[in-house]
Amino acid sequence: MSVTVKELAPVGRLSVRTERADAEGLVDALGLELPQRIGTRATTGGRDALCVGPDEWTVTLPEVDCAAVIAALDELDEPACAVDISHRETTFAIEGPDGDTLLSMGCPIDVTAIESGAGTRTVFADVPVTLWRDGPTLVRMDVWRSFAPQVRTILEDGLGELAAQQKLRAA
């Protein structure tokens, strides 16, 4: 079976809010330029920003950098702020050619239509998730920590189904 599911190590994660993504000083404070269209991402030097709403971004970064970024945003003239959500979520990496099939067991959107280097918020098996496509066969899925067991079980059931199907095809 050509898909694996792996829970990734914790990472720093901030919810960044501002009405002006191009505000002065923002790039310096964040260490990257915020992408302006919902669903698009900007990636620089270990930091990755996904635009999830008109005034909302999710930024991943080394956990140790979170406090400094929060403080730097608080100093800006144009209001912007960051909230630490590093512990709110956990991330599953779904990797392999059957990854999109596995995701189709819970995602009502066409996940194949998410381009590499893009992302989106959506639901998986009724649970709110954020998808980040890092490559044609690699998708990261962020899930609130208390929903992770439900999502993990459904993903594992899906892996079992794909394995059984392969066995059936071989027989």
Next chain:
Amino acid sequence: MSLTLPRTDASPQHAGTLTKPRAIDGPVGGAYRVAGEGRVNRDRPMLFTFDGRVISALEGDTVASALLASGIHLLGRSFKYHRPRGILTAGSEEPNALIGTDRGPGRREPNTRATVQEVFEGLRTTSQNRWPSLRFDIGAVNDLASPLIGAGFYYKTFMKPRGFWDKVYEPLIRKAAGLGTAPDAIDPDIYTSRYAHADVLVVGAGAAGIAAALAAGRAGASVMLVDEQTEIGGGLLSDPDAVIDGQPAWNWLAAAAAELDGMANVTVLPRATAIAYNHQNMVAVAERLTDHLAEPPAGMPRERLWRVRAKQVVLAQGALEKPMVFAGNDRPGVMLASAAHTYLKRYGVLVGKQIIVASAHDSAWATAAALAEAGAYVRIAEARADVPGPVRQRAVDAGVEFDFSMVATGTAGRDRVYAAQLQLLRDGEPRGGDWFPCDTVLMAGGWTPSVHLFSHTKGKLRWDSKRQAFLPGECTEACVAAGAGAGVWGLDGALKTGSEAGASVASAAGYEAEPAKVKVQSNCFGDVGSIAEAAPGSYASAKAFVDYQNDVTAKDVRQAVQEGMRSIEHVKRYTTSGMATDQGKSSNINALLIAAEALGKSPPEVGLTTFRPPYTPTTFGLFANHHRGATFDPERRTSIDAWAADNGAVFEPVSQWRRARYFPRSGENMDAAVLRECATTREACGVFDASTLGKIEVTGPDAAEFLNRIYTNPLAKLPVGKCRYALLLGEDGYIRDDGIIGRLSETRFHVTTTTGGAARVLAMMEDYRQTEFTDLKVWLTSSTEQWATVAINGPKARKVLAPLVDGLDIAHEAFAHMSIAECAVAGVPARLMRASFTGECGFEVNVPARHGRAVWEAIWASAEPHGGCVYGTETMHVLRAEKGFIIVGQDTDGTVTPDDAGLAWALGKKKPDFVGKRGLMRPDLTASGRKQLVGLMTEDPTLRLPEGAQIVRGPLQPPPMPMIGHVTSSYRSAALGRTFAMALIEDGRSLIGSKVELPTLDGERQSAEVVKPMFYDAENARLVGEPA
């Protein structure tokens, strides 16, 4: 003419296993198997059982085809009259041949259609609805009483006497009614689902569907082709003699299947029924994955629900043949002509040796010829005065006898038909005639296009009087109908309209597409004619059935009209015609024609009943999917939950969360554990996991003003480092939620909500933020799961916590009650609040969730030497109630104002506006007589009132007495040494000091005194706590 019928069935035996198969009678594959016919695999014989009898079958058989191959026509008893019934059709529309299947523990399924269930080695099947046996059934007495059990019988009969319903009628009806028996064990199978997205979905893989999929697939569109049968082909599977593009039909079919298989953009799903057509081309497809397998691999789901979102849909569902309505048209051995054709050509089974064909359609003539060619004696009674020459010629060549203007009007036989009455039509009325011996009667009443899915879209149907059928009219969705389902007759038309439909939808989806040109040289249905050529007769006595599954006769339909039913919807409900699991696939049009005739109206004036999803019976498992067992609904757990489980907690569900309710020590029940936890917390300290509380981080320059408008309390000037208890109302003035708001900086607040209210409160705040208070720069972030929250309460709370805190002096004076600060606890960055939901000195430690358990363990290690305890939600409830603190949703019910709850002090009366301020001024909310929250002390201090108990003024009056309120919270208190309660009572505060009464369910009464809802430490002296 002599008549010798083969032995049709043996005496039923109890279902056995096939571990040691006994010898079977007759040849492998059954005595009625015809050499050289069918697609069944003669090299793969298999055995299964029917009522314990071992039946020989071939790979590719359905249960129905295998039973027919063994000469078995009697399959079950009917629903109402318990009449013997056989096999009517060869498809999923089957109303009669319902069987039970057994695939092991928990895998017993009732009402499986024998015409759909594929045979596999070892399959166990049983007949249904008979007792003690299929041949001898006691319920058949209903058949004799049938004149008494006509239309509306249940409505009329079981009305009086009223008291009879529970004791007599219902048990009797339940025993007698129903089809099959429900399984008695939990379904061990897995059900799964997928979403799919396609340019084109083609429903039905007959000639039209295949042509459509080929045209769209060749154009490059992504295509899904779904079909309910085991392989694609539809009617072609029963028409090997057709010639397409110079090839035999099955060669053409194999080539088409291979081409579809070879296209990466095409997915073909057999055993997949499109069950529902929903909005914007979302079609639900039920795929059966293991019901045909003797040994499915472990982990393989039984069924898969596909939710297909297609840009374009081609409906190529084909058409279903109509039965004819005449007396005894339900006897085993009476079936559709098309079914006999399919059993012969697809399964290689001859359904009988002496066959009468009651025909109103050309297609029956080809069937008659094929049956005669296979060795049967065949006689056609053709209702029409003539048929086209070429149609007649082939029958003549095959030796078929026939009469024109002749109809079947009756059959004889018990468990199998042995004779049919044929009468000549004169002036439209059957006259004279004779009985003809036979073992099979075939009915060819014309064809009904399958418009079910089209109807799901609320698309308009139009009546085609020539074809006597409803056809797809105006579409509401992006879909096209093709082939027989669109009223197009014949293979040529199916291929042509299918290909055109495929090309047109592919073009609509943005591809360049061309319909293919296919030439049909010959096919069994002939090249001429239409879907229906003559109205089927309804020469009806009481036993002329319209709806086989619900035992509705032509007479019932006429009676319904006579008794005043004017619309087909009323006729349907009165007679139950079309309301069985087959949804009237074979009966709706006949019922309509009979009702229309009785009403003297045209069919479209009477109307067609609405087809509703699912198209065919569907398992609950498919719909439930992963929503069962462990994944029924997410069970959310805190980062401290595992510690609680390790330490013997008893849990309770609170919204989606699992929360520790209490921590019993050995020998303790809940009462004992809670009394101990309460006492320990008030005497020393208690540690509590409060992580599930909703948390929202409110940020931005206008955060304070935003909260000031949202909550009732004055918050604009809340100093940094301070907390406030706050109330949230709806615009109607009623309490929606409460929590604590802490100010971390000028632009950052930590807001808590109730556990169950977290998502709702955030959504409500977002609504105001985005659409009402758009002048404010403020943002909201859910931080519930960012933080694990540990509450420490009790006089020794500070002693427990102080050694763990870095960067903050938590002395009473330095860190006053209702303060918030950032510091480190047990080496982890924390947001520390001083707040109390118990009345004791209290702290709430918020740490990033992944550190939750470590910090909890550190706090517990510090608390234990001080004689502390851990406690759960039950103790939390008692301790807060002793202080009169409310739980929103328990002491409030959505109609309680702050004043009702005694919380008027929390209203910022000087604020010009807040959400709910105007609502509080509504006349109803300021009137006297509102229910107010008060305390109750029972006369008997050991008596705990039930929550929800109704309250009346004493002394007890005869019923009905006015109820003035109810108990909202009720507990035993360790601190008070007695029970106490809170209640909402009309003008409750004015009753303080007086007595009320609470009638109990056993007719007794309890008496209680109304008191202030503050039971412990009214001066709040205990909030100070001991110094560290």
Next chain:
Amino acid sequence: MLLIYCPYCEEERPEAEFTYAGQAHIVRPGNPSDMSDDEFAAFLFMRDNAKGVHAERWRHTHGCGRFFNVLRDTVTDKILMTYKAGEPRPALSTEAAQ
């Protein structure tokens, strides 16, 4: 299950990502305390029960999080148009109305 065009994400998304949020264009008055009981009751309780085109609010809860407005035909359950919160109710072209 509907497909709904989110005017902020600028794409059609499945209904599962959205939450219904009641009738649109009911504006909370600047100072509700100045309203008479009748005016306030009309604001709080009275809603249209349109047979036909209905202006209503939806929230892209599991997407961009935004509230926005929808014109939906309550007879056919078809969404005719979506537009951002705060924008006036647009006139329907005859084409969209059909």
